[in-house]
Amino acid sequence: MWKVQLFELNFDERERQAVTAVLESGWITMGERIQEFEQRFGDSLGHGAKAIAVANGTAALHMAVLALGIGPGDEVIVPALTFIADLNVVRLTGATPVLADCTSLTDWNMDPEDARRRITDRTKAIMIVHYAGYSCNMDAFTELCRDRSLFLIEDAAHAVGASYRGQPCGTFGDVGCFSFFTNKNLSVGEGGMYVSRSEDLEQKGRYLRSHGMTTLTLDRHEGRAITYDVVQSGLNYRMDEMRAALGIVQLEKLAESNDKRRQLTQMYIELLSGIKGLTLPFLNHPNSIPSYHILPILLDADVDRISVINRLKEAGIQSSIHYPAFQDFTAFRLSSLSATPISNEISKRELTLPLFPTMGFEKVRYVCNCLKDILNKL
Numbered sequence: 327m328w329k330v331q332l333f334e335l336n337f338d339e340r341e342r343q344a345v346t347a348v349l350e351s352g353w354i355t356m357g358e359r360i361q362e363f364e365q366r367f368g369d370s371l372g373h374g375a376k377a378i379a380v381a382n383g384t385a386a387l388h389m390a391v392l393a394l395g396i397g398p399g400d401e402v403i404v405p406a407l408t409f410i411a412d413l414n415v416v417r418l419t420g421a422t423p424v425l426a427d428c429t430s431l432t433d434w435n436m437d438p439e440d441a442r443r444r445i446t447d448r449t450k451a452i453m454i455v456h457y458a459g460y461s462c463n464m465d466a467f468t469e470l471c472r473d474r475s476l477f478l479i480e481d482a483a484h485a486v487g488a489s490y491r492g493q494p495c496g497t498f499g500d501v502g503c504f505s506f507f508t509n510k511n512l513s514v515g516e517g518g519m520y521v522s523r524s525e526d527l528e529q530k531g532r533y534l535r536s537h538g539m540t541t542l543t544l545d546r547h548e549g550r551a552i553t554y555d556v557v558q559s560g561l562n563y564r565m566d567e568m569r570a571a572l573g574i575v576q577l578e579k580l581a582e583s584n585d586k587r588r589q590l591t592q593m594y595i596e597l598l599s600g601i602k603g604l605t606l607p608f609l610n611h612p613n614s615i616p617s618y619h620i621l622p623i624l625l626d627a628d629v630d631r632i633s634v635i636n637r638l639k640e641a642g643i644q645s646s647i648h649y650p651a652f653q654d655f656t657a658f659r660l661s662s663l664s665a666t667p668i669s670n671e672i673s674k675r676e677l678t679l680p681l682f683p684t685m686g687f688e689k690v691r692y693v694c695n696c697l698k699d700i701l702n703k704l
């Protein structure tokens with residue numbers, strides 16, 4: 327249907343062989359490959375990161391708020407421009423999400439100063455997202471959280487392989503949460519990682535992931551345990567061996583595929599600069615190495631976004647929106663979410679163009695030419 331999809335997997339024979347090996351091993355639930363994936367992912371982050379593989383990124387975020395003891399009566403400052411999971415997990419604990427706005431129309435990450443203004447004596451944590459894989463201002467957020475004794479949760483769903491001043495995103499906060507959903511930089515279908523640097527939060531994460539149980543099915547299968555105790559309430563947020571096997575291969579490809587994204591993004595920037603009707607965010611983003619997760623653009627205020635999306639579709643180009651404003655969702659329309667004018671403006675005008683490591687430069691050129699043509703004729 328599409329000449330240029332929004333995203334395509336970069337799977338090959340290595341992923342096929344890795345999954346086949348699991349199927350042939352006779353053990354498909356949490357086992358040795360999970361341990362290996364966790365070890366390798368944690369090692370790739372360094373900074374004492376301990377990684378716990380989970381069912382998806384939302385599970386990691388849910389475990390983070392639960393592990394930090396967030397609940398009724400608490401407030402958590404969350405980004406106004408992010409995926410709905412960030413708000414949902416906070417709301418589901420009984421705590422109140424408080425939106426903080428983006429920094430500007432060129433830096434879409436949470437503004438540390440706006441976050442500071444939203445702190446009350448009920449605030450327990452700040453949750454940030456490294457939008458599109460461009461790191462937040464981690465100097466400001468770590469200092470703010472330290473000064474005000476707040477927990478810091480990093481939604482690093484977009485930021486696999488990204489860093490700030492040489493330190494990987496996901497290792498600054500009390501908990502870092504990664505997503506390995508299909509379209510992510512490291513893709514296993516459904517999967518995620520809960521990352522912490524303290525033994526306490528690691529242990530809490532392990533209990534939350536698996537019913538608060540003290541031993542795993544694998545421990546009993548291999549004779550290391552006969553039974554188990556349950557020491558706290560928990561969930562089943564486990565990842566399986568097939569996904570861990572995919573994750574190990576994808577992690578090996580990560581540096582190269584992120585570099586491919588960088589080159590493609592660079593070409594987008596060159597071809598789109600100067601085109602009338604749009605601007606690009608994050609052009610000047612100091613101190614960080616992005617993961618180039620998506621390619622967001624900001625259409626001018628007088629451009630009809632729906633027409634652009636439809637004309638791109640006629641040209642066989644898939645596009646998307648990251649993200650609609652929370653205030654427009656039925657579930658949140660009646661809730662008293664704080665006003666966030668910058669993110670609302672971005673939500674109205676943002677358009678995401680195709681970007682994936684195997685895309686090829688000729689497709690970038692095609693998308694840019696079509697977009698230029700469409701904007702010229704509108």
Ligand SMILES: Cc1ncc(COP(=O)(O)O)c(C=O)c1O
Pocket residue numbers: 382383384385408409411412455481483484504505506507516517518
């Ligand atoms: C910013 C952000 N946060 C959280 C999530 C949730 O991750 P998952 O889909 O793996 O549950 C996503 C993924 O779509 C995301 O993009």
